[in-house]
Amino acid sequence: VTAVAALEERAREIRRIAVALIHEAQSGHPGGCLSAADILAALYFHVLDVSPETHGRPDVDRFVLSKGHACPALYGALSLRGFFPAEELGSFRQLHGLLQGSPTTTIPGVDATCGSLGQGFSIAVGIALGKRKLGQAGRVYVMLGDGELQEGQVWEAAMAAAHHRLDTLCAIVDYNKMQSDAPNEQIMGLEPLRPKWEAFGWKVVEVDGHDLSALLDAFDAAAATVGQPSVIIAHTVKGSGVSYMAGVPSWHGSVALRDEEFERALADLGVAGDDLGRYRFRG
Numbered sequence: 708v709t710a711v712a713a714l715e716e717r718a719r720e721i722r723r724i725a726v727a728l729i730h731e732a733q734s735g736h737p738g739g740c741l742s743a744a745d746i747l748a749a750l751y752f753h754v755l756d757v758s759p760e761t762h763g764r765p766d767v768d769r770f771v772l773s774k775g776h777a778c779p780a781l782y783g784a785l786s787l788r789g790f791f792p793a794e795e796l797g798s799f800r801q802l803h804g805l806l807q808g809s810p811t812t813t814i815p816g817v818d819a820t821c822g823s824l825g826q827g828f829s830i831a832v833g834i835a836l837g838k839r840k841l842g843q844a845g846r847v848y849v850m851l852g853d854g855e856l857q858e859g860q861v862w863e864a865a866m867a868a869a870h871h872r873l874d875t876l877c878a879i880v881d882y883n884k885m886q887s888d889a890p891n892e893q894i895m896g897l898e899p900l901r902p903k904w905e906a907f908g909w910k911v912v913e914v915d916g917h918d919l920s921a922l923l924d925a926f927d928a929a930a931a932t933v934g935q936p937s938v939i940i941a942h943t944v945k946g947s948g949v950s951y952m953a954g955v956p957s958w959h960g961s962v963a964l965r966d967e968e969f970e971r972a973l974a975d976l977g978v979a980g981d982d983l984g985r986y987r988f989r990g
């Protein structure tokens with residue numbers, strides 16, 4: 708198994724867990740979890756210098772999921788990476804449960820409480836500035852949704868990061884071209900997106916966000932950038948990996964998946980029959 712093939716299998720497993728969590732909770736946002744799964748696999752199984760043992764130390768990498776509604780995919784990645792036991796996946800969206808419908812710093816491995824769009828990006832800029840002021844090693848990564856880029860706060864943070872030449876900061880835009888109700892271009896268009904980031908002083912790398920080999924190259928290019936922050940514009944498909952969700956805005960969420968929809972989704976992701984039992988987490 709090559710490194711890339713192993714990452715692809717991690718991404719598939721992240722997708723299965725995300726869909727299963729949303730099915731069990733009868734609530735959640737599958738579309739943006741599925742578009743982000745390959746990026747999260749690259750981050751947690753190749754890029755990020757952090758582990759369950761080192762998380763919380765000042766000199767390790769940090770990751771902020773600014774598009775917090777995609778947390779079922781983050782929870783999948785964190786559980787697979789060993790930050791908390793798989794049994795905790797059953798707590799998703801349960802009252803008093805560990806794993807709430809947006810990520811919180813009460814969860815092992817989570818670096819910022821997010822969900823109000825635009826704010827996580829500013830938190831990440833602050834973390835990167837703080838690390839520099841305190842002389843701490845480690846890079847800061849932050850994932851934004853494309854609909855999230857319509858928040859004015861994002862561009863204030865982008866301006867600040869470039870002003871401070873935060874080359875330890877890497878943003879990833881999950882550019883699935885859709886938001887809650889419709890394509891971005893119908894709500895408030897983002898194009899031309901690359902020149903916008905460049906005009907704000909950022910190094911831009913564009914990549915197919917479902918090509919793990921290309922994603923690893925993009926993260927390498929970001930890490931090699933000196934004197935300015937980097938943004939990876941990852942072109943993705945909302946609902947990627949599940950045939951009936953791919954490219955369909957209504958699967959943004961929050962949706963209640965019927966049993967037959969769950970089974971069709973898992974079949975698309977290579978799991979059927981008795982193996983479905985592995986994706987039921989509530990006792």
Ligand SMILES: [Mg+2]
Binds near residue numbers: 739854881885
């Ligand atoms: Mg989107």
